[in-house]
Amino acid sequence: MLAKAKYRKDYRQPDFTVTDIFLDFQLDAQRTVVTAKTHFQRLNEAANSLRLDGHSFQFSSILLNDAPFTAYVQDGESLTLDLRGIDAATFQLTIVTILKPADNTSLQGLYQSGEGICTQCEAEGFRQITYMLDRPDVLARYTTKITADKAKYPYLLSNGNRIDGGELEDGRHWVEWHDPFPKPSYLFALVAGDFDLLTDTFITRSGREVALELYVDRGNLNRASWAMESLKKAMRWDEERFGLEYDLDIYMIVAVDFFNMGAMENKGLNIFNSKYVLANPQTATDDDYLAIESVIAHEYFHNWTGNRVTCRDWFQLSLKEGLTVFRDQEFSSDTGSRAVKRIQDVKLLRSVQFAEDAGPMAHPIRPEKVIEMNNFYTVTVYEKGAEVIRMLHTLLGEQGFQKGMRLYIAENDGKAATCEDFVSAMERANELDLNQFRRWYSQSGTPELLISDAYDEKTHTYRLTVSQSTPPTADQMEKVNLHIPLKIALYDQKGTRQMLQNDGNPIHEVLNVTEKDQIFEFHGIYGRPVPALLCDFSAPVKLDYDYTNAQLITLLQHADNSFCRWDAAQMLLLNELRRNVSHYQQGESLEMSPEVLNALAVVLQNYERDIELTTLILTLPRELEFAENFKTIDPDGIFAAREFMLRTIAEHLKDTLVLLYNHIRLENYRIEGQDIALRALKNLCLNYIGYTALGNNFVHKHYNNANNMTDTLAALSIACRAALPCRDTLLADFEQKWQHDGLVMDKWFALQATRPDENVLEIVQQLMDHPSFNFNNPNRLRSLVGSFANQNLKAFHNINGSGYRFLTDILIRLNESNPQVAARLVEPLLRFARFDAQRQTLMKRALERLSLIEELSKDLFEKIEKALQ
């Protein structure tokens, strides 16, 4: 096993850098010849050897300053040149490599996607193209010439501006591109293929015209306009909110079907998973539309936070990802509903990121130790990283934050920076001490706030006692105190907001928790208040305060903050679930508190107060979200309790649900805030009605009347979840209609994989032979296998071990074809510590089986080793 770990503390500046690189691609799916002429510059006088990264290609030849050169040693992942006697400040290497894009199923480096050819270089994919100093602190100017068959590949694209082109006599043509902005190799991109092209223009606020080009597979033009509109919105927003303007004359986006992740911010040439580009009302749901808007924006925002200012080393990944996620979250909040966006982000953090912190892969947002960098594109680096930026924003305010941003960009433009550079800029721009705050970058784990309160009715004083602690994590035993912004509000029993003051001095709603134990005192409080704690999730922590149901219902009904209302409902529902899981385990009958049912009824009746919030409050958390709140997860208990709650709420609210369902009418499909909100509420009603005796009728009709994918999928989904009689008819109809379209079929595969049926594993296994399924397409795999392993808690964790065996068999295959995706799909197996002894044994056995794979990839090795330690 070649698995050597790298440590953040070992960072060293490179001895050499690359100033310019000229790439020549003689492109062919079976055999591509790459000639790389690279200009090196010596940075360290004393250095006498140069180690270049490279693997997975055929190395053909090397010249040094145009002369043959043989003083090198090669191993499986590098080429080391002996440069003794060559002490020139600059020199040029010409390296020829031969690649087979059609055989490259890893989807890193140069590979074939459908009929086209494209690249994926982040994090360390460029080294699969040629030997290179493949590290983000080596910034070079790229010139790229692509030659290929014109009929097969009419479009030849790369970063920057098109500077030349021509035709050859043998039916081939060529194009040359130059990118004037120095960049690290991970931002290099190339695309060749036949596409439909949507063009547009954008005038920047300084009056420059930018050509916008969106490339999609032939026949998909009618699904491209939303992505283009999203791009223009994002460009305008970044000018208005951050004062950041686009820099090249052209911005290209290409949608491809075979892609390991969501999208990639290559300079001037973004490459996207087609899932995050293609949408029309027939094929995409409202959620798809919003996801596309946010991913398009995310990649665009990287142009400043990621490309113009890039990362010094990969340990700094959160510098660009945490910040860019924060920026895309703010974009979605400004464009749509801030409260809804916040709630969705918090759901993800609490379910997936908290679970990561509690598992064997726990790491700080700036990791200390990495074997395979691809394993660190995590919810911790991305989403918790964004939470850390958000806390800074909370502490500094918008103005202070933007002041810090301007300084950060001014100081680091054109450079490779560190997280410390960012914090330091924020600190100096605001003359604020962020020393304790910095610990968020180095400490892993989810902090817990234990809060208790006391009220003195004689002095009208209310006191909050706050203690912080962070439990040890797999990577780090000792924890320190953090600077935690704790946003609160106090309500009186009638739900009126109380002023926060101490001795007549106003107290800011954001408390600074910095010590192990701290007391906050509030004066002039008449009557014991109901505290709203951690409003808007002001810090990525767990809250432990012993709320009564009565307090939570007060908050649910009266809080003036949408997030607090939703969060109160979450806590009420979690209490109900907990109680019922233990009833289930003790063989007792399940029940729901009448006061909770009534509180939910009141929310539904008053839906007009806030339509979106009503839907979110009444949406029962998914099993996975519930599960994260248990030390030991009981998949059967959680399933049974949740199912019981769904049916009970449905029965209790039936009349209102039916009334409301019939009342909401949306004729023409429009992707617009109010309509999305109403559709979601109507489909929420349908979802509950599905569990009543009226279910089959309503759902079947809903499916037949649907004129858009949101409604179609809502019907199909509840038909499966509630095993309605119409289920098979609808599934067959959908399949028949969409079997030619993998992206749409992904929805169908995911529904099949999450069926509550006893024989769901058999169904999933059979679907692996479905004509629309393709093992080498990560989207298909994630929809069928990923949904089964992550979303079907009960079936995947079947106590007979069949789910674990199934996943293991797949991972053994994937280890070879696509290690990056394998390492993502293995995640649910790593979390064995959260289950009972019997399941633990089975899960560990599965991991041990994987650890014996002969050529185990670094990707899987790193995770399995950590888990079994």
Ligand code: TRP
């Ligand atoms: N930098 C990309 C983003 O956040 C994501 C990314 C990292 C990626 N590695 C990748 C995408 C590998 C595809 C394949 O937007």
Ligand code: ZN
């Ligand atoms: Zn990103």
